[in-house]
Amino acid sequence: MRWFGLCLAVLAQGALAFTDAEVHAIASHGPWPPAFKADPSNRVSGNAAAIELGERLFFERRLSVNGEISCSRCHLPERNWTDGEARALGLTRVDRNTPSLNNVRLQRWFGWDGANDSLWAQSIRPILDARELGMSAQQAAKLVRGDADLSCRHKKVFGALPAEDEQLLVDIAKALAAFQETLASARTAFDEFRDALVRKDPAGIEKYPEAAKRGLRIFVGKGSCNVCHVGPAFTNGEFHDTGIAFFIEPGRVDPGRHEGIRKLRASRFNLLGPYSDDPKRATATSTRHVVLEHRNFGEFRTPSLRNLALTAPYMHNGRLATLRDVVHHYTTISPDRLHSDGEAILKALKLPEPEAQDLVAFLESLQDGGGNYRRRPFAMGCG
Ligand code: HEC
Ligand code: HEC
Numbered sequence: 001m002r003w004f005g006l007c008l009a010v011l012a013q014g015a016l017a018f019t020d021a022e023v024h025a026i027a028s029h030g031p032w033p034p035a036f037k038a039d040p041s042n043r044v045s046g047n048a049a050a051i052e053l054g055e056r057l058f059f060e061r062r063l064s065v066n067g068e069i070s071c072s073r074c075h076l077p078e079r080n081w082t083d084g085e086a087r088a089l090g091l092t093r094v095d096r097n098t099p100s101l102n103n104v105r106l107q108r109w110f111g112w113d114g115a116n117d118s119l120w121a122q123s124i125r126p127i128l129d130a131r132e133l134g135m136s137a138q139q140a141a142k143l144v145r146g147d148a149d150l151s152c153r154h155k156k157v158f159g160a161l162p163a164e165d166e167q168l169l170v171d172i173a174k175a176l177a178a179f180q181e182t183l184a185s186a187r188t189a190f191d192e193f194r195d196a197l198v199r200k201d202p203a204g205i206e207k208y209p210e211a212a213k214r215g216l217r218i219f220v221g222k223g224s225c226n227v228c229h230v231g232p233a234f235t236n237g238e239f240h241d242t243g244i245a246f247f248i249e250p251g252r253v254d255p256g257r258h259e260g261i262r263k264l265r266a267s268r269f270n271l272l273g274p275y276s277d278d279p280k281r282a283t284a285t286s287t288r289h290v291v292l293e294h295r296n297f298g299e300f301r302t303p304s305l306r307n308l309a310l311t312a313p314y315m316h317n318g319r320l321a322t323l324r325d326v327v328h329h330y331t332t333i334s335p336d337r338l339h340s341d342g343e344a345i346l347k348a349l350k351l352p353e354p355e356a357q358d359l360v361a362f363l364e365s366l367q368d369g370g371g372n373y374r375r376r377p378f379a380m381g382c383g
Contacts, residue, residue, distance in 0.1 A: 054179025
């Protein structure tokens, strides 16, 4: 009976048949898109007026100390919310590569080092960072208080303007978060294939290019890529050392997750602090239990692999220019460059060139035909 089933599977899939274990692994990368779930720590999560206010603030250059830099300076919609730079440039150069904001609501930790535990807390960081928007809470609050449209919109979303500037800064960040939660990538060739495989639809299975199929087999098989790049968003949301050198410049290193945990614990804006709207603090469980270990030094968060075509260069410091370079990195990785106290998942894959190309073809099949975002015209008054 099992043999008969396997035969059917072979017939249905043409030249390249997947085993039950492979089908199971592939199915775990869907379905896509995942359903929306409001963030309990942000009482305006999913609120239409908050999304609109957040969108305005996201493109608002007056949210920077010199009036010239908005969030969209580095997170450009047409570049899948990145900037094409190896390391981002705000008021001055920052240490890391700008990540995409598509599907960002699915993260548990935010930033390459996970220094924040909510999307709204993460949205405060660039406003206050002297290298990015360079504002103080007072300056950000003054912008909203002094602008008729922004303060009208704020009142519509949150009720009265708060007396405390820091509370108003948090409100701004919660509106920004509500907007960013709406950014999602669309279905891809991979998702069509994955669903066809699950419902055993030969025509749907057939459509997916053979090279991508072969690359996918490496991804879930001997490449062990799906040990870390798991689930529908292709990330476990956790932190690893993949052997990317973390020198920012001679004599200065990026400690990654090690510093991220310190910052997270010290932050007044974390989910254990006074600004979370989750009364039971159930969302703070991971934050409460996070432990700092030596191995966290030089670890960075596993990125999603959806929609990579427009987000080059890659890795936390933009060190690798193309997807080909990333695959080359994994095929030649030296165990000496990995932490001795880290996990031993990675080893040089030594893939022959055609297989490396197949892996790239698979990664390219995770690209959608354009995200869901259409910028709304800002002509409408608050009223
Ligand atoms: C100077 C360029 C720059 C500007 C301006 C900027 N960002 Fe970013 N953004 C980055 C970089 C670089 C990171 C990665 C930060 C890190 O890991 O420490 C990042 C990370 C993020 C993340 C985390 C994404 C993730 O996957 O964890 C969010 C959310 C975000 N930014 C939102 C914003 C918002 C909202 C604004 C405006 C208030 C903004 N950014 C302004 C460059 C920028
Ligand atoms: C041990 C966990 C782990 C494994 C296994 C792993 N990755 Fe990664 N991957 C990461 C982490 C962590 C990063 C970010 C590293 C950094 O920036 O320093 C990353 C980055 C990437 C990127 C860059 C994405 C971006 O937006 O910059 C790609 C592409 C990628 N991995 C593909 C793969 C492929 C293909 C495999 C299998 C050959 C693989 N990964 C195996 C953890 C892993």
